[in-house]
Amino acid sequence: MPEGPSLVILKETLLPFVNHVVQYADGYAELDFHRLAKRKILEIRTHGKQLLILFRDCVVRIHLLMFRSYRIDERKLTKPKLSLHLKNHEINFYACSVRILEPADLAAYDPREDVMSPVWSPGKALRALKKLPDVNVSDALLDQGIFAGVGNIIKNEVLFRIRVHPRSVFASLPPAKKRALAQQAAIYSHDFYSWKKEATLKKHWLIYTKKKCPRCALPVFKEYLGIGKRRTFYCDNCQVRY
DNA sequence: ATACATGTTGGAGC
């Protein structure tokens, strides 16, 4: 569920509740639930992997982390971390990370850094990467301050698409590969979004979880790489190390 | 069925 494109899909499912009033909110999150009572949902946004529910005086920020879930007008057996009770509806978030932000905090979320945003800026990403001379390409793609919304699946697929080895140092890439990396971070994210919506995402994976390279048929390497030691699949033959 | 995974935070330890 939780890479950027999935959050955009979540936003879309919540859009019908804009202008609805939260009658009351509860759950086991440590929140000032009363700040949400009788408040109208003004807007639903996403920034990368975060969901932002805007009210007049505050913003609810939800991060679903890896395996958390939500239900609309349904309940799971476990207790929700946050429930928003509307007049005729109920939105439940389970086990996620929830915080209440002040409206001024929204300034920190620059949509030019969000790969799913229509104003996403590859130039801004490339300028930010220039300041990180040693950063590895896998860590670069997962950096939420640069490519907000890119997750581990997108990382793997982007590197395979542009034929760059995951152990490459970003600064050592030829200029065309640097641009391709930035551009594909957004292009693949939009492909991910379309495939996820039509429930064909897995079918479109070329390298992630694969055993054989779809180009050359040689065995795919699997290693745990980068700052977060994340699962990384690559073809040593087709992906060039820079 | 046991282990792992689309992610991040915060605390311990050095």
Added chain:
DNA sequence: GGCTCCAACATGTA
């Protein structure tokens, strides 16, 4: 103070 490592969170899937 700063860095790194790891547990915690909780559940669907293989």
